[in-house]
Amino acid sequence: MDLNIKGKVFLVAASSKGLGFGIARELALNGATVCIASRNREHVEAAAQRLREETTATVLASVFDAADAGSIKSWVDEAIQAFEHIDGLVVNAGGPPPGNFDDFSDEEWHAAYNLTLMSAVRLIRNVLPHLRSGGGGSILTITSLSVKEPIKGLLLSNVFRSGVVSLVKSLANELADENIRVNNLIPGRFDTDRVKTLDKNLSEKQGIPVEKVKQQHESSIPLGRYGTTEEFGKAGAFLLSDAASYITGASLVVDGGLLKGVS
DSSP states (O other), X not given: XXXXXTTOEXXXXXXXXXXXXXXXXXXXXXXXXXXXXXXXXXXXXXXXHXXXXXXOOOEEEEEOOTTOHHHHHHHHHHHHHHHSOOOEEEEOOOXXXXXXXXXXXXXXXXXXXXXXXXXXXXXXXXXXXXXXXXXXXEEEEEOOGGGTSOOTTBHHHHHHHHHHHHHHHHHHHHHGGGTEEEEEEEEOSBSSHHHHHHHHHHHHHHTSOHHXXXXXXXXXXXXXXXXXXXXXXXXXXXXXXXXXXXXXXXXXXXXXXXXXXXX
């Protein structure tokens, strides 16, 4: 399938590794120019170099903080200065800390709100004028299975990622007549640093090896394994591309069959 994204410019937030990197890589493999960003300069520069070597694509590496409004604006401005237009955006950020209701102060609630919900609002707000001036484009958010069913011990993520999905659905309706599509990807358990940290936390709480925790999770997944970032990247690149031109306001679950309810 031709995704028809050769020469298009995509911003992929929080993409030096994990799911964001998976999407950036697939876009680059299909001929797109990618602007990747993360908080750590060393990591994002290394990721950009890897993409250049693997795909021969044009890659811009930037440092940004998803929880900081000024940092987001600077990243978008840098991309515009380099390439003069933007065709798509991937909204992504590291997850808020795990815990239950009694574990969090007001300050921690505000920090999670800034990181998870307001990062989406600010990224879209800054990119939207450039999509409009180009006659359209696509926006993709990355959330979590918690938007379908709350995950124990991830209260902050449960609350604010659900807000992101509501934002996606609302904007899909608002922006449809401007040829701007807005969709959401819902990952299950993928072999990323974030999931490894969650597995480690659970192993410490239960007093069992991390490998045992992973086996328990894999036994509940019909495909019997964690997903790869490459698999997730293919789904993301598809939704961003013209191949998905009639899809907007959707939340695509990519989870190996883990979700038991009707999605």
